[in-house]
Amino acid sequence: MKPKESRYNRGLATMRSILGPGIESGLKELAATSPDLARFLVEFPFADIYPRPGLDLKTREMLTVAALTVLGYPQAELKEHIQGALNVGCTRDEILEIILQMTVYAGFPAALEAVKTAGVVFGEKK
Amino acid sequence: MKPKESRYNRGLATMRSILGPGIESGLKELAATSPDLARFLVEFPFADIYPRPGLDLKTREMLTVAALTVLGYPQAELKEHIQGALNVGCTRDEILEIILQMTVYAGFPAALEAVKTAGVVFGEKK
Amino acid sequence: MKPKESRYNRGLATMRSILGPGIESGLKELAATSPDLARFLVEFPFADIYPRPGLDLKTREMLTVAALTVLGYPQAELKEHIQGALNVGCTRDEILEIILQMTVYAGFPAALEAVKTAGVVFGEKK
Amino acid sequence: MKPKESRYNRGLATMRSILGPGIESGLKELAATSPDLARFLVEFPFADIYPRPGLDLKTREMLTVAALTVLGYPQAELKEHIQGALNVGCTRDEILEIILQMTVYAGFPAALEAVKTAGVVFGEKK
Amino acid sequence: MKPKESRYNRGLATMRSILGPGIESGLKELAATSPDLARFLVEFPFADIYPRPGLDLKTREMLTVAALTVLGYPQAELKEHIQGALNVGCTRDEILEIILQMTVYAGFPAALEAVKTAGVVFGEKK
Amino acid sequence: MKPKESRYNRGLATMRSILGPGIESGLKELAATSPDLARFLVEFPFADIYPRPGLDLKTREMLTVAALTVLGYPQAELKEHIQGALNVGCTRDEILEIILQMTVYAGFPAALEAVKTAGVVFGEKK
Numbered sequence: 001m002k003p004k005e006s007r008y009n010r011g012l013a014t015m016r017s018i019l020g021p022g023i024e025s026g027l028k029e030l031a032a033t034s035p036d037l038a039r040f041l042v043e044f045p046f047a048d049i050y051p052r053p054g055l056d057l058k059t060r061e062m063l064t065v066a067a068l069t070v071l072g073y074p075q076a077e078l079k080e081h082i083q084g085a086l087n088v089g090c091t092r093d094e095i096l097e098i099i100l101q102m103t104v105y106a107g108f109p110a111a112l113e114a115v116k117t118a119g120v121v122f123g124e125k126k
Numbered sequence: 127m128k129p130k131e132s133r134y135n136r137g138l139a140t141m142r143s144i145l146g147p148g149i150e151s152g153l154k155e156l157a158a159t160s161p162d163l164a165r166f167l168v169e170f171p172f173a174d175i176y177p178r179p180g181l182d183l184k185t186r187e188m189l190t191v192a193a194l195t196v197l198g199y200p201q202a203e204l205k206e207h208i209q210g211a212l213n214v215g216c217t218r219d220e221i222l223e224i225i226l227q228m229t230v231y232a233g234f235p236a237a238l239e240a241v242k243t244a245g246v247v248f249g250e251k252k
Numbered sequence: 253m254k255p256k257e258s259r260y261n262r263g264l265a266t267m268r269s270i271l272g273p274g275i276e277s278g279l280k281e282l283a284a285t286s287p288d289l290a291r292f293l294v295e296f297p298f299a300d301i302y303p304r305p306g307l308d309l310k311t312r313e314m315l316t317v318a319a320l321t322v323l324g325y326p327q328a329e330l331k332e333h334i335q336g337a338l339n340v341g342c343t344r345d346e347i348l349e350i351i352l353q354m355t356v357y358a359g360f361p362a363a364l365e366a367v368k369t370a371g372v373v374f375g376e377k378k
Numbered sequence: 379m380k381p382k383e384s385r386y387n388r389g390l391a392t393m394r395s396i397l398g399p400g401i402e403s404g405l406k407e408l409a410a411t412s413p414d415l416a417r418f419l420v421e422f423p424f425a426d427i428y429p430r431p432g433l434d435l436k437t438r439e440m441l442t443v444a445a446l447t448v449l450g451y452p453q454a455e456l457k458e459h460i461q462g463a464l465n466v467g468c469t470r471d472e473i474l475e476i477i478l479q480m481t482v483y484a485g486f487p488a489a490l491e492a493v494k495t496a497g498v499v500f501g502e503k504k
Numbered sequence: 505m506k507p508k509e510s511r512y513n514r515g516l517a518t519m520r521s522i523l524g525p526g527i528e529s530g531l532k533e534l535a536a537t538s539p540d541l542a543r544f545l546v547e548f549p550f551a552d553i554y555p556r557p558g559l560d561l562k563t564r565e566m567l568t569v570a571a572l573t574v575l576g577y578p579q580a581e582l583k584e585h586i587q588g589a590l591n592v593g594c595t596r597d598e599i600l601e602i603i604l605q606m607t608v609y610a611g612f613p614a615a616l617e618a619v620k621t622a623g624v625v626f627g628e629k630k
Numbered sequence: 631m632k633p634k635e636s637r638y639n640r641g642l643a644t645m646r647s648i649l650g651p652g653i654e655s656g657l658k659e660l661a662a663t664s665p666d667l668a669r670f671l672v673e674f675p676f677a678d679i680y681p682r683p684g685l686d687l688k689t690r691e692m693l694t695v696a697a698l699t700v701l702g703y704p705q706a707e708l709k710e711h712i713q714g715a716l717n718v719g720c721t722r723d724e725i726l727e728i729i730l731q732m733t734v735y736a737g738f739p740a741a742l743e744a745v746k747t748a749g750v751v752f753g754e755k756k
Binding site: 072096109111122 | 160162163166170202
């Protein structure tokens with residue numbers, strides 16, 4: 001097996017296990033515009049970083065929800081990762097608690113935007 | 127009267143007087159996902175901070191319009207606070223002047239996004 | 253000719269040559285809410301900065317695509333400038349390469365948002 | 379006992395247990411300029427948010443290290459919270475792993491600044 | 505008088521009246537590296553924007569203190585403008601109240617950094 | 631030769647050619663705290679991204695100077711890359727022109743901080 005393929009496959013498996021099998025259609029859409037960004041997304045975050053043993057996937061997803069809440073603009077990525085956090089064992093209450101804590105570090109607008117996105121993921125809004 | 131209720135009620139009254147009575151449906155929607163964030167939003171910004179005597183409500187809303195313009199991503203909150211600024215005595219010209227000044231501190235994209243939102247509030251766009 | 257008009261006209265010509273003749277309807281829409289911001293947008297970035305001889309327009313548009321990708325929230329402005337970059341001689345591959353490089357400086361969410369916008373401009377999405 | 383004092387005292391106890399007893403001299407210095415910000419810092423983040431049962435203190439400090447790494451500019455606060463994370467049970471390796479993961483969401487400059495600060499806390503630099 | 509000189513002179517007079525006569529040595533230092541940025545700083549913010557009649561200088565400086573607090577990284581500019589705000593009639597209490605309000609929109613780290621800078625300006629720290 | 635070593639070596643060679651041979655002591659210092667971040671810094675930006683044929687190194691460094699100016703807080707990284715830009719063929723005037731253009735997208739504080747850093751690199755300040 002060529003090492004590059006193995007890196008890609010490891011990343012894809014990690015993405016699927018966190019973000020769900022639906023991620024492949026998202027990747028295909030991304031690759032239609034930028035095949036290189038699609039490949040690096042699989043290989044750097046999801047093959048190189050997430051599978052490292054230093055933190056479990058649930059903790060990693062909690063950190064990612066915090067990071068995306070602070071950034072504020074990437075609600076599409078936050079939506080994926082709130083679903084991802086649920087997939088790897090976070091409860092809804094934990095996700096809301098993370099967002100609530102971010103009021104301290106990034107203010108209320110960041111938390112308000114993130115809770116709207118969480119509400120969409122939780123199916124409380126149509 | 128329990129002190130906690132009094133804090134919540136003071137906050138709710140401040141929110142209504144700034145953002146208008148429509149804010150209660152917004153709060154209800156927020157509370158459907160995160161009742162705790164809804165409560166802290168009422169209690170921290172609007173009971174603890176806004177009613178403090180150090181600055182009048184018009185000045186506070188002007189500062190908030192500046193802050194949200196600089197952040198750039200929270201256009202939903204900016205929309206509420208442009209309406210809020212009008213409610214507590216700002217003129218449209220003052221709001222546009224604040225946004226214009228923010229070109230100096232956050233660049234033209236921040237101001238362009240904020241003016242679009244102001245245009246929606248002013249009813250110039252449908 | 254009054255010097256102020258000449259500055260405005262020089263800016264408008266630069267805007268048209270970069271962003272295309274459609275920019276005038278955008279300016280009219282902006283001026284309907286804030287005539288002053290519309291005028292400063294023409295005069296400061298596009299009369300004072302872009303026509304300076306120190307960098308050619310293609311390089312300037314590449315820098316702008318990088319800057320807007322990093323900021324993340326101004327996807328409407330990024331859309332205009334991805335089209336602008338194409339208009340002044342950038343290739344699609346160069347634009348995607350700029351966005352890819354920004355993963356290093358602003359992370360993957362910034363690049364993912366920008367590629368979605370690039371995909372819209374490139375006509376790969378409807 | 380008056381409820382307000384109890385809120386302040388609960389916050390101060392939480393701050394001490396996370397950030398160490400040295401935090402009181404920091405608070406005194408802050409209160410010399412802004413007694414109100416010092417009080418709100420004790421009462422909102424550390425009495426209202428951190429002691430909530432939804433997340434344990436170790437998880438909260440990990441989220442805070444992530445948030446401050448993403449923001450980039452508040453290295454003084456990050457320094458306090460890297461020490462805080464160690465105080466409540468994080469290992470150095472976990473802190474470095476959090477910072478490493480933030481390359482994905484905020485890019486390498488954010489991680490490089492945070493690792494420098496971690497190095498100072500870990501005593502690897504004088 | 506040539507119109508360009510008049511624009512520069514009007515800007516310089518506004519800078520002096522807000523930031524104090526010491527600003528000229530700061531401008532000279534800036535011009536030693538980038539004469540063009542020094543000139544545009546005088547001409548765009550301080551000739552084109554600040555002297556506009558829509559907002560008085562005290563209000564403008566309050567908005568600028570809010571904006572720079574939210575941005576977080578430009579503490580050198582915030583220091584100038586806290587002094588500027590004092591020069592045009594803000595009280596220390598008003599400045600601290602602005603910074604306190606920014607906890608709501610940009611979180612506590614933004615306010616903590618700004619209060620440290622305010623403390624330096626107020627002469628409470630050496 | 632193992633592929634991983636080859637990736638690291640390619641990255642290190644690119645770093646040296648852009649940032650100068652002094653970069654190795656910087657990497658050693660970084661690796662003393664986080665060997666993994668040091669390795670990923672070499673391998674992802676400098677082996678995977680920078681050597682790609684889509685943009686030449688001079689253009690890449692110009693984009694990086696723009697990105698770091700916009701971010702504002704990473705002046706240490708900006709200092710390295712201003713030197714890097716000079717090393718791969720940018721002139722001082724081009725670097726100052728990039729920073730000047732960023733006033734449009736990130737405001738004057740971003741440009742003022744960056745020019746101070748450029749002044750240090752250019753040896754105009756001690």
